[in-house]
Amino acid sequence: MEGSFLCVINRARLFLSLHILMICFMHEGYSYGVEGKIASHTVSVSSLLPSPSCSPSTSKASTRKSTLEVIHKHGPCSPLVQDPNLINHTKILLQDELRVKWIQSQSSNSSDGLKASAAVRLRAKAGVNVGTNNYVVTIGLGTPKKHLTLEFDTGSSLTWTQCKPCVGSCYTQSEPIFNPSQSSSYANISCTSTSCSQLGNNPPHLIYLKLTMSYKNKLTITPMEVIDNFKFGCGEKNQGLFGRTAGLIGLSDDKISIVEQTAANYGKYFSYCLPPSTSSRGHLTFGKDGGAVSSVSFTPLSKVPQSSQFYGISILGIIVGGKRLSIPSTVFSSGGAIIDSGTDITRLPPTAYSALRTAFRNAMANYTMAPALTILDTCYDFSKENTITVPSITFSFARGVDVDLDPIGIFFVGKASQVCLAFAPNRADSNLSIYGNTQQKTFEVVYDVAGGRLGFGSNGCS
Structure with a gap:
């Protein structure tokens, strides 16, 4: 009789333990499989949709020394758009496809003639931006500092902006076009220099702009972080689908990229968080930072x-x-x-x-x-x-x-x-x-x- 009673008690304890375990496995909208792997998420449909208004900043940009705020260039937080409700998703996906073709054309693993044919076709599309690069940051360039909103790209090496006098043409951008002659900290780089040749050997950029000049100047990441003698490209003949941005920051591992140029400052270490929606914000951080995710x-x-x-x-x-x-x-x-x-x-x-x-x-x-x-x-x-x-x-x-x-x-x-x-x-x-x-x-x-x-x-x- 006593054994049966203990058996009932043990079964009750087992049932309670399993019930508690099930509750734990269902918390926060998750369900888990028998091996502990997340099997599904239960989410509200509204959480998948962007808000028509910009959400208050919760990013770490305000607490980190070398951090820029990241926003989606088509969303309500962006200074580049007049109506964020008019996002053309078909156009974005078509541009995305164009970028993929370019990237894959650079790979030695490309098959069925993709490498050769895509390179030729994309070079022929003068003025077309190779990719979406939907995320932007704002930096300062020159002395006195001029704010420029730039796309950032881990697949590009060169940092560049449109420059006056715009010989030929410049596309429409939100901010005034940068004028190197009005910066006391700029210096022209000779076209016979190694740096100039490095600027000229970046095929992805040459597809959509002509770098007629190159400079080194003062780059302001934050008021506390200023990079002297930063080499960048000056585009004086440009066309493209840049969504009113002033240019691009190149984050690839290349001799001319911002990662290499700031290696002494940040140890070739950077991170970013892309925001969950077009109406929220993220960050781009250079260097190891104590506020980073542990x-x-x-x-x-x-x-x-x-x-x-x-x-x-x-x-x-x-x-x-x-x-x-x-x-x-x-x-x-x-x-x-x-x-x-x-x-x-x-x-x-x-x-x-x-x-x-x-x-x-x-x-x-x-x-x-x-x-x-x-x-x-x-x-x-x-x-x-x-x-x-x-x-x-x-x-x-x-x-x-x-x-x-x-x-x-x-x-x-x-x-x-x-x-x-x-x-x-x-x-x-x-x-x-x-x-x-x-x-x-x-x-x-x-x-x-x-x-x-x-x-x-x-x-x-x-």
């Missing part, structure tokens, strides 16, 4: 053959809904992969994308599908939903680094009735894969270039 997991950076301006990474697998997809390891290794701040949509080998799409569609079978949005073929109509349950997507990188995407990093949102899976396939498994900026949203993405590693930390913007 819990960062690092994976090795790798070199991309014949494409030294890109940061290579090793993707090992993808987990959807807590279950690892059955994708042969050779699928990711055959073409290699990079991480890129200027590409919106992650491009995957067709074999990997097919497995991802199938698993995602199966998990989302209860929701109404919507028409495709250009390159995005898995879209849903959430206009009649208050909350949705979305399968988790986790990327596995080298050295055991698993990155669980934020729900906002799973979708590209055209409107509530057209919310699409933010991934697209390459032409072939042998093409270079690109880990895009949609998937990077809300993470502190850390580039320890000197240490040869890339880090991810959650909740990087708050």
Whole structure:
């Protein structure tokens, strides 16, 4: 009798423990699989949609010494747009496709003539901006300091701005065009110098502007951080789809990039957090900073053959809904992969994308599908939903680094009735894969270039 009573007590304790465990596994809108992997997220549809007004700043830009505030150039926080409600998503995705073609044309792994043909076609498109680069920061250039709003790009080496006297043409930008002759700290760089030749050997830039001059000048990152003798490009004949920005900051690992030029200051170390929506803010930080996210997991950076301006990474697998997809390891290794701040949509080998799409569609079978949005073929109509349950997507990188995407990093949102899976396939498994900026949203993405590693930390913007 006593044994039966103890058995009942033990069963009750076991039931209570399992109940408490279940409650813990359901907190914060998550559900977990038996192995402890996040299986799904339950989120409100409204959280996926941008606000029509700019949210108050919660970024770390105000608390860090060498930090710039990052905003989306098409959103209500941007000084560059007149009506943030008129974002042309089709145009953004088409520009994204153009950028991907350019990046892949630089890779020695390009197949079916992509490298040669794309390079020729893109060079012929004079005045076309190769990419979206939707995120901007504001820096100061010259003495006295002139504020310039620039796109930032981990796939470009050169920092440049439009300059007077604009021989030929300049596109329309929001701020006054920079006039080097009015800066007491500028110096012209001779075209026979090594620096000038480095400026001229950056094909991505030469597609859309003519660098008729180059200078070194004073670069102001923050009032406390000023870089003397900073080399930059002066574009005097420019056309392009830059959304009224004044130019671009090049963050690649290259001799002329801002990363290399400020190596003595910041040790070739920078990080950023891309905001969760066009109506919120993130940051771009140079150097190691005590205010950075403490819990960062690092994976090795790798070199991309014949494409030294890109940061290579090793993707090992993808987990959807807590279950690892059955994708042969050779699928990711055959073409290699990079991480890129200027590409919106992650491009995957067709074999990997097919497995991802199938698993995602199966998990989302209860929701109404919507028409495709250009390159995005898995879209849903959430206009009649208050909350949705979305399968988790986790990327596995080298050295055991698993990155669980934020729900906002799973979708590209055209409107509530057209919310699409933010991934697209390459032409072939042998093409270079690109880990895009949609998937990077809300993470502190850390580039320890000197240490040869890339880090991810959650909740990087708050």
